[in-house]
Amino acid sequence: MSGALHIERLVKEYKPGAPVLKSIDLAIEGTGLTSIIGPSGTGKSTLIRCINRLVAPTSGRILLDLPGERVNMAQLQGRALRRARRHIGMVFQEYNLVERLSVMENVLTGRLGYLSAWRAWRRQFDPEDVERAYALLDTVGLAAFAGQRADALSGGQRQRVGIARALMQQPAVLLADEPTSSLDPKTSVEIIQLLREQGVQRGIPVMVNIHDVELARRYSDRIVGMTGGHVVYDGPPDGLTDEHLHTIYGGTAWLE
Known part of the structure; x- marks a missing residue:
């Protein structure tokens, strides 16, 4: 399943007159890993969370290609929003697992959006869902x-x-909000590699909010640099210069 994401003039204000995102325009096509870099507080997480509507945008459009239709995530409400969100995979910084449940049960929760309320409450999953969950656990090495x-x-x-x-959601797009910030360097590399590989194999775009610039340079197909709520770099990793990083982070001493 291939998803295309078009963000147009996206603005998010938590306080009136103080936008965190300032008219963001981005087009994410096809497949590959797009890393979003930038200092803390510049809107990276807000951007990711606006796409899947964990945060409601103030204005602008978030156009997402789903099977058979294109939707504007910024305007959806109620049942239509729930239907659309089940096609957006989300990986969280702090995992967001149900600690008391088994690994298998946690993976199967990725299908809850496809079940009726009664079947979801009873956790009645189809046999093919259970089979897919086992296959995915094998894919991620668990x-x-x-x-x-x-x-x-x-x-x-x-x-x-x-x-x-x-991935259990069979998403049209996969989002990850700082998925490596709590991990050691070796594990961080493994997680980023896994995210990219799955995006390529499944033909879906993967967007990652990440603080590790070198990790982003090594494994991304595209880097989006943000500062002050604006996109100030959008291009290939090998085009990201120290001058760009100076603009993004406001200095270069940290590079030395």
């Missing part, structure tokens, strides 16, 4: 952990469960 409680896993393992859960 097939042997299906029956373990989520709170028994390491941080890297929990993030892999989060990725499997997001």
